[in-house]
Amino acid sequence: MPALFQISEPGASHAKEACTTAAVGIDLGTTNSLVGIVLGDGKPRALAVDEGSTLLPSVVHYGEGGGPGSVVVGRAARRLAADFPRDTIVSVKRFMGRSSADPETKRLSPYRFAEGASGVVRFVVDGGRIVNPVEVSAEILRALRTRAEERLGIKVHQAVITVPAYFDDAQRQATKEAGRLAGLEVLRLLNEPTAAALAYGLDKRSRGMFAVYDLGGGTFDISILQLQEGVFEVKAVGGDSALGGDDFDRALAEILLQGREHTPRLVREAIDAAKQAKEELTRAEVTEAFGKRVTRPQLEEAIRPLIEKTGLAVRRALKDVGQKVDGVILVGGSTRVPAVRRYVAELFGMEPLADIDPDEVVALGAAVQANLLTAESPQHDVLLLDVAPLSLGLETMGGLVEKLILRNTTIPANATQEFTTFADAQTGMDIHVVQGERELVKDCRSLAKFTLSGIPPLPAGFARVAVTFQVDADGILSVTAKEQLTGVSQSITVKPSHGLTDEEIERMLLASIEHAEEDVQARLLIDNRVEAQRIVKAVEKQVENNGDLLEPHEREEIENAVADLKGAVAGSDHHKIKSEIERLDKVSADFAKRVMDRGIERALKGHAVDEFDKGELSPHAQKAYSALQDTEDPA
Amino acid sequence: MLDKFALLGVPQGFDEPPGIDEKFRELSRKMHPDRVPPKQRVKAAGQMTALNDAYKTLKDPVRRAEHFLTLKGFSGEVKMSPEFLQQTLDDREELDEAKASGKPLQDLARSVREKRDQTLAQVREIVTKNGDLEKAAELLARMKYYARYLDEVEGREAEV
Structure with missing residues (x-):
């Protein structure tokens, strides 16, 4: 922030304050977390916070490996994960706002969970110590804060923290709470795709429809935002939470393992080798991995079906928006893969924006927002109009x-x-x-x-x-x-x-x-059944009340049609139900007309009009009537 | 009946009001719960809900026309012509048959789309020339049928 290099005047306490504290942007990620800041030149940068890297692995180790009672965060913690799987919490973000009763909780991990009525997930670590996801996240945030303070030589008190667009209120509250625990005032929780757009300087000056294509290690997200005059309108969100760079590694590892044993140890080594080969192949055409020569076309062939899976969510989001996009922003380390970039270019019909490091872009956007929120003139603030992600x-x-x-x-x-x-x-x-x-x-x-x-x-x-x-x-x-x-x-x-x-x-x-087709069939069956039951009820009621209008053979014909329709309803063929409805409609049409005439006659004679309700229309007319009723606007 | 045109501060009419997007953003910036002090948030949420709804209504040609006619006193009980009702049943039957036999649905959808566009153009003609608004309301009520029909076809197409 600009205040950073201001020279404080003696006695001007607010200036002094501004000079010694800073507001940062934090990308609290599932796999890695980053911290960014806007410096005097107005440009955001990510700070190196872990062994010279800007990426701090979102891994927290409790206890033994780092000494009794200690907490280790980042790469050092990740190295301890293999030896202390239960005391080392990886990907804690997946547990934020989750219930301990959620079956997904148990499926996700090797952890020990504390019993309790609170409903919140609690991990048992390091000889009985109990921590919850908010506390674990707070350790990551605290590590980012203290390491940023060391780098900057000033205190960090305020932060904008990013969250996925899909995060619900509980998950957002949990994230905010983690910030507070880490000694940070959370200025704003910012949606990740919005942060990415902000990093590209898509602020007050820009306008248009932008897609944010975010392919990380294990998840894929697509967001389409419209930006005009400082208002970000989220138009559509979508994605695939079980798709990412890790899948690319596994696909390539399969090739490396061809003709070799699949022991757990070898598989792990092959995956590590594949990951490295994948990264090398973003620059080189050929590399060596696991004692094999691997070419870029080989990698691309292996991951092609995976990349194409992202197209489904993208096309759906584009269809929801119904407009062309003006720009595509790449987020997430996996968008470095040249085949992914080509696919995105093909999908959107334009070259994606990729000038900013896709791992850092979200943290940089958060830093921009932190700077805007702490700047003198808050009117630069952007407004985000969000959407309901599901019906x-x-x-x-x-x-x-x-x-x-x-x-x-x-x-x-x-x-x-x-x-x-x-x-x-x-x-x-x-x-x-x-x-x-x-x-x-x-x-x-x-x-x-x-x-x-x-x-x-x-x-x-x-x-x-x-x-x-x-x-x-x-x-x-x-x-x-x-x-x-x-x-x-x-x-x-x-x-x-x-x-x-x-x-x-x-x-x-x-x-x-x-399941769209399956659903249509099931819906037709249920629709027709409900319809049939309603018609049977209506016809039976009229036969009971106005049976005197029927000749014996007509009554028999109607009763037979009713019985057959009931039989069809018991089955599961919606065509059959429909044709039986039509038959009953046909054989009862004259009767319905007579009932209607009687109803009108009565109404004219001053009887209550509600004796003549739509239950006395012929089933066919009823159907047309209800088809129109059903389409009535809910508003 | 709340006048959604007035809420957004745009003139009433059949066509999309000029400047509606700008108005929406301008009002959002003022009204959004994120932009007001904590004490005013509940009220702001109510206003923003109405604003979002008004904007959604006025951005959609059919909903906008419906709202316009409602404000002019033509809404609710619309008598559909028996010919039209018969036509809807026939169209539907044709669609069901095409589905059952696995025939492509594009031609059917195109003809319904054409009818829809023609109908909306007729409504526009009536409304802009201050014609018989009751007739316009009846024509407009048909749009729901067309929309439903096309939804069904598109649902099928999306699977392919």
């Missing part, structure tokens, strides 16, 4: 999902949808809130369930329950259900305290694409 909806008849807030809606946002009762005299309604892109409830993530009771007993379809979703700027969802006649209401706040992780979001997004 939010409700369970409806037959286990289907009715989406109220669609993926990539700018938040804060709200939506209201009216629902009605399915059975006569129904007095309660179960509200089941789900998140995800799939058509069926069982394939989405369940967020909350509650019951609205006290609905006045009315015929089916008469009660009107308005369900409102409100998502605030932190991405927290509140749901309210209100019966319109009586005003009875019930609400719940869905706190994503153990919210979705990137992996879950990705898995769900990918699954929604893979």
Whole structure:
């Protein structure tokens, strides 16, 4: 920051203060963490904080290896990981905001977890000491802070810390808390893709649509941001959390291991050799690894299918945005691979921006933001308008999902949808809130369930329950259900305290694409079943109430069609159900007309009009009616 | 009924209001919960929600036209012509048959897309010439059917 080289005037305490403290930008990464700062020349730089490197491995070792009670962070800790796997916490970021009950927690690691009712993950390390992910992250932040202070010769009190765009409120809160524990005032939590865009100087002067293509060691993220007049609007986010440079290493290791034994030791050595070969092949055409000659085309052939997997998420995000992008920014060490750069260029039809070291770009952007926030004129501050990463909806008849807030809606946002009762005299309604892109409830993530009771007993379809979703700027969802006649209401706040992780979001997004056809079939079956049941009910009711309008042979024909339709509903062929609906429609058309005429006659004679409801329309007309009803705008 | 054009400070009309993006950003910078003191955040969140909704509505040609007609008093109960309803059922049947037989859907989708564009152009014509707004509302109600149809086709195409 510019204050760094200001000469303090004697007696001017604020100037002195400014001279001896600094605000930094921190990229608290899954694999590596970095710290950056803007110096007097206005340019951001990353500081060398670990054995001459700007990358501090996000590894924390507790105890023995470094002496009793000690804490070791970075490369030194990473070297201890093999000998002390349980006392050395690697990739702690994956545990932030996670519950100990989460099955994913156990799957992730070799660690010992402390039992407890708190619900937060707690590791048991170094002979019984208990630490949680916030504390582990705080050790990384503390190491960055103290090492930055040593490099700069001044105190570091304030920081902008970056988080993935997908981080939910609990994960953000945990990150903030870690900063506080490390003795830092967290000026702002900044989304990683936004930070990358800031590093490229995409500030007030720039405008346009930018894609941030972030391929790290183990994750891939794509974000599309629109930047205009200092406002960053996130237009779409997506990615694949199980795809990264580590997969490239494994693919190349397979080639190196061809014709050799696959012992765990050899496999590990092959992966290390592959990693090194991959890095050498970004510059050279040929290299030697594991006693074999490896060429760049060989590497590229091996990783081609992996690289192409990123295209799926990119195309989906571009489709959501529906506009061309003006620039592509590369983030993450794996974007150094020439084949990745070529693929990105091909995908977007333009050369990506890659002037800034892709490992450092996020930390540099955070440093820029820290500088802006501590500068004299805060109007330079950029505003970020974020989106809901996944659709939010409700369970409806037959286990289907009715989406109220669609993926990539700018938040804060709200939506209201009216629902009605399915059975006569129904007095309660179960509200089941789900998140995800799939058509069926069982394939989405369940967020909350509650019951609205006290609905006045009315015929089916008469009660009107308005369900409102409100998502605030932190991405927290509140749901309210209100019966319109009586005003009875019930609400719940869905706190994503153990919210979705990137992996879950990705898995769900990918699954929604893979299962689109399956979903359509399942949806058609359920739609047709619900439709059939409704029609059977309506026809039976009319036969009961207006049976006198039927000739015996007509009644028999209708009853047969009803029985056949019921049979079809019991099966799972939606075409069959549909054709039986049509048959029943046909054989009951005349009857329906007679019932309708009677209804009109009665209405004209002054009978209550609600005796003539849409239940008396012919099924076909009903269908057209409900098709239109269903498409009514939720707003 | 909240006037979303007024909320964004842009003139009412069928076409996208000029300067709407700039207005949205200008208001976002003022209203966003991130930009106000902590005490005002709850209120700011409500305002920002309404602003986001208004912007989303006015950026979409169909939603914008619907909102415009609603403000003019034409909304809700729209009587669809029986011919149109019959047409929707026929189109749907044709789509189901094409799906079942695995035929490509592009031609069907193109014809519906054309109908949609023509219908929207008709609405524009009526609205900009101060014509029969009730007729415009009926035409506009058809857009939902077209959108639903095209969603279904695109859902199928996305799998390929």
